[in-house]
Amino acid sequence: xxxxxxxxxxxxxxxxxxxxxxxxxxxxxxxxxxxxxxxxxxxxxxxxxxxxxxxxxxxxxxxxxxxxxxxxxxxxxxxxxxxxxxxxxxxxxxxxxxxxxxxxxxxxxxxxxxxxxxxxxxxxxxxxxxxxxxxxxxxxxxxxxxxxxxxxxxxxxxxxxxxxxxxxxxxxxxxxxxxxxxxxxxxxxxxxxxxxxxxxxxxxxxxxxxxxxxxxxxxxxxxxxxxxxxxxxxxxxxxxxxxxxxxxxxxxxxxxxxxxxxxxxxxxxxxxxxxxxxxxxxxxxxxxxxxxxxxxxxxxxxxxxxxxxxxxxxxxxxxxxxxxxxxxxxxxxxxxxxxxxxxxxxxxxxxxxxxxxxxxxxxxxxxxxxxxxxxxxxxxxxxxxxxxxxxxxxxxxxxxxxxxxxxxxxxxxxxxxxxxxxxxxxxxxxxxxxxxxxxxxxxxxxxxxxxxxxxxxxxxxxxxxxxxxxxxxxxxxxxxxxxxxxxxxxxxxxxxxxxxxxxxxxxxxxxxxxx
Amino acid sequence: xxxxxxxxxxxxxxxxxxxxxxxxxxxxxxxxxxxxxxxxxxxxxxxxxxxxxxxxxxxxxxxxxxxxxxxxxxxxxxxxxxxxxxxxxxxxxxxxxxxxxxxxxxxxxxxxxxxxxxxxxxxxxxxxxxxxxxxxxxxxxxxxxxxxxxxxxxxxxxxxxxxxxxxxxxxxxxxxxxxxxxxxxxxxxxxxxxxxxxxxxxxxxxxxxxx
Ligand code: SF4
Numbered sequence: 196x197x198x199x200x201x202x203x204x205x206x207x208x209x210x211x212x213x214x215x216x217x218x219x220x221x222x223x224x225x226x227x228x229x230x231x232x233x234x235x236x237x238x239x240x241x242x243x244x245x246x247x248x249x250x251x252x253x254x255x256x257x258x259x260x261x262x263x264x265x266x267x268x269x270x271x272x273x274x275x276x277x278x279x280x281x282x283x284x285x286x287x288x289x290x291x292x293x294x295x296x297x298x299x300x301x302x303x304x305x306x307x308x309x310x311x312x313x314x315x316x317x318x319x320x321x322x323x324x325x326x327x328x329x330x331x332x333x334x335x336x337x338x339x340x341x342x343x344x345x346x347x348x349x350x351x352x353x354x355x356x357x358x359x360x361x362x363x364x365x366x367x368x369x370x371x372x373x374x375x376x377x378x379x380x381x382x383x384x385x386x387x388x389x390x391x392x393x394x395x396x397x398x399x400x401x402x403x404x405x406x407x408x409x410x411x412x413x414x415x416x417x418x419x420x421x422x423x424x425x426x427x428x429x430x431x432x433x434x435x436x437x438x439x440x441x442x443x444x445x446x447x448x449x450x451x452x453x454x455x456x457x458x459x460x461x462x463x464x465x466x467x468x469x470x471x472x473x474x475x476x477x478x479x480x481x482x483x484x485x486x487x488x489x490x491x492x493x494x495x496x497x498x499x500x501x502x503x504x505x506x507x508x509x510x511x512x513x514x515x516x517x518x519x520x521x522x523x524x525x526x527x528x529x530x531x532x533x534x535x536x537x538x539x540x541x542x543x544x545x546x547x548x549x550x551x552x553x554x555x556x557x558x559x560x561x562x563x564x565x566x567x568x569x570x571x572x573x574x575x576x577x578x579x580x581x582x583x584x585x586x587x588x589x590x591x592x593x594x595x596x597x598x599x600x601x602x603x604x605x606x607x608x609x610x611x612x613x614x615x616x617x618x619x620x621x622x623x624x625x626x627x628x629x630x631x632x633x634x635x636x637x638x639x640x641x642x643x644x645x646x647x648x649x650x651x652x653x654x655x656x657x658x659x660x661x662x663x664x665x666x667x668x669x670x671x672x673x674x675x676x677x678x679x680x681x682x683x684x685x686x687x688x689x690x691x692x693x694x695x696x697x698x699x700x701x702x703x704x705x706x707x708x709x710x
Numbered sequence: 711x712x713x714x715x716x717x718x719x720x721x722x723x724x725x726x727x728x729x730x731x732x733x734x735x736x737x738x739x740x741x742x743x744x745x746x747x748x749x750x751x752x753x754x755x756x757x758x759x760x761x762x763x764x765x766x767x768x769x770x771x772x773x774x775x776x777x778x779x780x781x782x783x784x785x786x787x788x789x790x791x792x793x794x795x796x797x798x799x800x801x802x803x804x805x806x807x808x809x810x811x812x813x814x815x816x817x818x819x820x821x822x823x824x825x826x827x828x829x830x831x832x833x834x835x836x837x838x839x840x841x842x843x844x845x846x847x848x849x850x851x852x853x854x855x856x857x858x859x860x861x862x863x864x865x866x867x868x869x870x871x872x873x874x875x876x877x878x879x880x881x882x883x884x885x886x887x888x889x890x891x892x893x894x895x896x897x898x899x900x901x902x903x904x905x906x907x908x909x910x911x912x913x914x915x916x917x918x919x920x921x
Contacts (some may be wrong), residue, residue, distance in 0.1 A: 224902050240739035248736045253730040261722040274886070280715040332908055333899035349899060356901050380897060380905035387909065392822060408884050418855065418895040418910030425851040425887070426818070437717065444735035447877035461752065462838040462873065465910065466890040474886050476847040478788075478810045487782075490718045497725025561816055 199529035199541075204552030207527040221345075221524050224352055228515040231459020232566070238461065239451065249452055249458075250570045252445050253506035257497060257663035263406045263439050264488065270409025274471025281433075287489050290320035291398065291431055294485050298429050299397035304387075306419040307331035308400025309347060310433045310489060313544070316398070327398070328390045330419040332383055339366060345525035347532065348457055348511040353524060393444050397423030398480070401434035402453065402508070405446045410470040411486060412446060414453065414463045420572060421465050430472070430481040435505035436488050437505040449508065452568040457510040472563055489495040492544045500579055503618045504539055509671040513563035515575060519556050535563035542580055551589050608654065618648050628639050721807040738874035738890040744920060745869040752839030756893030757906055759915040769863050769919035771817055773828065774813070776801060776861055782825040785857075786810065789848030792863055792919070811848035816854060821877040827853035827911070831864040834918065837872035838892050841916055845887035854891065859910040862891070866920045 211217055213687065228569075236242045256263055268278045281287035295303060303325050306312065317338070329338040336351035339362040344350030351359070360373035363382055371382060399420055401411035406469055411432050413420035424430045440446055454460040473480030496502055514520045514534030525533035530541045538553040545555075554577050558565075563573045584590050604611055606625040625631040630644035638645060720748070733917060734767040742748045750760045761776070764768040777785060786808040787793055793916070798807045807813065821827065831841035841862045843854050854860045870876050895910030906912055 210786060220895075220901070227902065238742075245736060248733055251731070251733040252736075255730075258729055258731060262721045262724060264719070264722070274883075280718050282717060283712045299843065306784040332897045332911065350903075351899050352902075354900070357901075359900050377905045379900060380908060384908060388822075391909075392818070410884060417908035418894070419896045419908075420850070421855050421889060423908050425855060436722070441732070443877040443880055444874070447872075447874045448736045450873050453839035460892075462835075462840055462890065462892050464895055465838075466873075466891050466892075468888045469886065469887050470884045470888075473845065477886060478847050478848060478850040479852050480845055480886055488718070490721070492726060494718055496721060498727060499725070500727070547912040560912045586790060646825070682829070 199550045199552050201555075203529070204527060204556070207529070208523040210536065211523045211527050216355055217345075217524055218522075220352050220595060221450060221521055223520055224346070224349055227513040228348075228370055228457075228459060228511070230575045232456055232512060232515070233459075235455035235459040235461055239455070241378060246452065246568055246570060249448050249568060250506065252440065252448065253569050254503075256338070256440055256445070256451070257437070257502060257505055260436065260439070263441055264436060266441075267409055267439050268403050270406065271471065271486055272409070273475070276409065276471045276486050279485060279487045281489045281491075282488055283491055284314035287314045287433060288316055289488055290485075291433065291486050292319060292323045292325065294429065294431055294483075295320070295396050296323070298395050298483075300325055300429070301389065302394045303327045303396045303398050304330050304390050304394040304423050304427060306333050306397070306413065306423045307350075307401035308398070308433065309402045309531060310435050311676075312344070313491065314433070314489065316433070325396075328387070328394070330390065330416060331415070332380065335387065339363075343451060343526055344531050344533075346511065346514060347509055347525075347534070347536075348514075353526070361386070371487075373449050381456045391422045391426045394423075394427045396429045396431065397427040399423050399432050400430045401428070401486070403446050403449055404434055404439040404443075405443055405468070407437055407442045408470055410468045412450070412463070413467045413469065416458075416460075416464045418465055421467055424467065424469055425480060428481055429483045429485070431485040431487065432469075433487045435491055435493060436490055437493050439508075453508055453510055456508075456512040456566070456568040463494060496543060500565065501539070501543055501576055503534070503569075503571050503577065504543065504573075504576065507536055507540070508568065508569055508683075509536075510568060512566045512568065516562040516566045518558055518560060518562070523556065528556065535577070536571075538579065539573050546652040547584060547587065548589055551584060554584065573665065612652060612654060615648055615652055619650070622647055626684075682693050715918050735878075736874065737878065738872050740837055740871045742836050744872060746866060746872065749834055749836040749839055749869060749918070752837065753893060753914075753916060754839075756839050757896070758839060758893040759913065760919045761915065763917055763919040764921075766863075766865070766919055769870040769917045770796065770801070772917050773861060773863065776917075777802065777805065777826065778860060784808070784820070784824045785828060785869075786821050786824045786850065786853045787828040788830060788850055788853050790846075792865070793828060793830060793840070799838075809848075810853060816833045817850060818856075820853040821850065821856040823856040826859040826861060827855075827857040828861045828863070829854050831862045831916075832888075834864045834869045834916070835872050835876060835878055835888075835890065836869055836894075837882060838890070840873075840890040840892040842876070842888055842890045843887040849885075851887050851889070854889070855910055858907065858911055859915065860891070860914045861915045861917065863917045863919065864916055869918075905907065 279290045317327045333351035340500045345353040356373040364371045372687045402414045403412040472484040517535050520534040528537045532540050542550040550599045557577050559701045561576050632644050761772050763772050784806045789811050831865050833842045894904050894914045895908045897908040898904050
């Protein structure tokens, strides 16, 4: 599977950072989303209290999730839907394939769905001889290019119009110009319209499940959610078990926050509530509705320190505000879920060992927590995952030893002061205006310049300041506590510190290069 | 019942914290002085179009104007108020009508080739500039989805503040399909450039009638 080791992660991140088109596309999109989000939320009275309410509602729902799911199932069955339960991806894909086969389906149209990405539904359908066609424009572009999404809301963020024109040209068999984006969109409309009308089955995710009526809610701007659930004779929706809420009041708050947090729209263009298949006498609509309730490791998170992650509504706000995501973009995360939510969720879903680098894809600045509509404490969970990596030995023993010595050293102020004093002496030949001039081969920071030690330590400055304040306050003047280290002590420390430091230094570099 | 179901439910029960901590429902705190004005402002901001009419009768006149301006030759219309019972063929003889549930023939094929779809709406949400359309007898989902133009006729008394007030006023069973439509279909998936009319209608025209 898509392992993301420290090594591959760094290599992919470097590629993303070196790609100027990707950088400007991500910067442009995330900046726009951030601005629009602010404007859209400002339109809601007491929006902070509303977010608190939303969080409380999500937490309370998870506290009795099984009951809400059972009610959801009862009501959905009463409305005439079929309800299936899937423990893992293999089960979920088998259920969908089974339904498709039952109806002799060869062509499946798909609305944008992160859950279907999670279970790799397209690959499974393909293998079963059923052609899946993504109908969200961005997802279709990514599918035509055989790539993975760069963003959970705008999957084809990374593609230029020229690349899109090439892909479409290949698909429609006519040369298309890259100059006119609305014209390209129109080509996609025409090509995909044919697929909608030809498909025997429509597949979607579900943004929300509403227990009181057994309804699922689909939210899209293009209309792909409406299309797949209205035009083909059979509709299958795959929904994570955590997406349920008790009442329509709860769903309404969810909807008030979802599009605003995501794209900065008050509501997406189409918000569709589906309650069972077409009824007797209905003018149109699918004869059959199947809802697949998908666990895929979610039940195991309930009651743990990671339960909060199940409150996520996949709005993408944490991506748009993450300084790390903005540099490395979605593909570096090696999974359809990227950004801060991906960094937490993917290791939980697919194994910390397989995605060891992801919990480190954060500066812990806290922006994700601040903007998350459900106030999910992702920074805390990133730290917890890192701690787990240490406990489970995912972090190699040499680095663990290095980090432990560093922690020990930082806990011993005198020794630390002494070592930095030594460092000040040794850095002299390497000093330059903007940091240390270390030979490239020895530089653990690669191309970047290492910072130099300040001429005087913070501790020394602090002591000095404290002394001055005391003097100003009228107390007996204190003699300056700043001591210059004696040459003898420096010599003693050099022997004790330089050798192990150099050894650890190289071990650390090897870890970065080898894995 | 399947083992998967039992296993998942058992696993969930094992992890659940239980208790009853559900907060009281959140109620809308929006205070719009003029629902119609807010609705209009939001809808037009979303590239939707807005026409006011004093009465249902005038709404039909305005509908005629719109269809004439479009040069519409094939129009699908939901058999629901205020359109139900109107003798469309007599009123607009130049147009081939498909009245949902009444006209014979393939509804889907007609919608796919229609110049416009005309529907009523159960509600209009002022905050978000949305109209809600429902499925049912005589009420096609595809009429508001497949044609390039969707014209919705809404009584002003159906205006409500937002989706929260809509949910609070809701009761009983829902139709199989309820959709809140907020302007024309759109995408910005190619280089963040807005393009109107991805899968759904390229134009959404709301005729709001009555006081
Ligand atoms: S973690 Fe929060 S901000 Fe990120 S996608 Fe989920 S709900 Fe949105």
